[in-house]
Amino acid sequence: MEALLDKNTYTIPHLEGKPDMLVCQNLKKVYPTGKGDYVVLDDLHLAVRQGEFVSIIGHSGCGKSTLLTMIAGLNEISGGKVYVDQQEITGAGPDRAVVFQSPSLLPWLTAIQNVMIGVKQVFPHASSAEKTDICKYYLDKVGLGNDFHKKASSLSQGMQQRVGIARAFALKPKILLLDEPFGMLDSLTRGELQDVLLEIWQKEKITALAITHDVDESIFLADRVIMMTSGPYAKIGDELAIPFDRPRNRKDVLEHPDYYDYRGYLINFLNH
Numbered sequence: 506m507e508a509l510l511d512k513n514t515y516t517i518p519h520l521e522g523k524p525d526m527l528v529c530q531n532l533k534k535v536y537p538t539g540k541g542d543y544v545v546l547d548d549l550h551l552a553v554r555q556g557e558f559v560s561i562i563g564h565s566g567c568g569k570s571t572l573l574t575m576i577a578g579l580n581e582i583s584g585g586k587v588y589v590d591q592q593e594i595t596g597a598g599p600d601r602a603v604v605f606q607s608p609s610l611l612p613w614l615t616a617i618q619n620v621m622i623g624v625k626q627v628f629p630h631a632s633s634a635e636k637t638d639i640c641k642y643y644l645d646k647v648g649l650g651n652d653f654h655k656k657a658s659s660l661s662q663g664m665q666q667r668v669g670i671a672r673a674f675a676l677k678p679k680i681l682l683l684d685e686p687f688g689m690l691d692s693l694t695r696g697e698l699q700d701v702l703l704e705i706w707q708k709e710k711i712t713a714l715a716i717t718h719d720v721d722e723s724i725f726l727a728d729r730v731i732m733m734t735s736g737p738y739a740k741i742g743d744e745l746a747i748p749f750d751r752p753r754n755r756k757d758v759l760e761h762p763d764y765y766d767y768r769g770y771l772i773n774f775l776n777h
């Protein structure tokens with residue numbers, strides 16, 4: 506365990522000299538309930554550097570989605586502050602794109618029309634050809650180059666989530682927020698989409714924060730895994746830097762001599 510903690514001092518080459526893109530300060534969330542106030546998160550501090558990929562793990566109900574939706578500006582902040590690129594957030598904005606477990610596409614629209622909705626809002630002054638190019642570029646990147654004009658309702662769940670990922674990247678956000686993005690997919694599709702996500706993330710050098718229940722996924726994706734304590738009054742309990750080389754491929758990660766130490770460390774946290 507000590508050796509692993511030492512590894513937290515490893516420098517991650519692509520983060521050297523990068524400023525913080527996301528800062529959560531003394532964050533608190535209280536849900537009023539019939540039985541009184543329920544304090545989900547309390548005094549939570551988190552800083553994520555520009556271009557960093559952070560995974561968040563923690564027990565079911567500890568407040569991971571609450572944290573993510575507060576950062577997204579979709580859930581009221583009860584106390585503390587969230588800063589994105591040094592600006593305090595006051596609500597949702599195009600600087601933060603969210604990918605939820607279910608992409609909630611408009612089923613009667615095509616793949617490209619679904620991506621276009623957000624692109625039109627974020628780039629109102631771009632020409633129609635430019636907007637179409639942005640949509641096509643990201644749909645192509647997620648492997649839907651031949652499916653631009655298919656209705657969302659005719660796409661498989663995995664393909665719909667590919668559209669969800671394309672839609673988020675197409676907004677060119679500063680931060681990508683992912684809430685169990687692959688939770689509903691079979692393991693093969695899940696693996697494929699993890700690869701797609703990392704490939705685009707690597708190219709765009711975007712800051713990303715992903716909630717996952719899957720310890721292997723948390724390691725494969727992230728530069729750092731954040732472990733949340735169980736609620737109420739949840740906060741960051743521990744963190745682990747994952748200094749595996751980038752770009753990553755699954756085989757190299759799984760065969761890394763330290764892989765099972767990292768995995769064991771995270772599972773040990775969850776078991777206590």
Ligand SMILES: Nc1ncnc2c1ncn2[C@@H]1O[C@H](COP(=O)(O)OP(=O)(O)OP(=O)(O)O)[C@@H](O)[C@H]1O
Nearest residue numbers: 536537538543545564565566567568569570571572
């Ligand atoms: N609107 C709400 N009103 C009252 N309580 C809520 C509300 N939303 C969430 N909660 C409670 O807050 C706690 C944290 O919920 P949250 O969904 O953030 O946890 P989570 O860690 O994302 O869970 P999971 O891993 O199961 O998705 C839970 O106990 C949940 O029941």
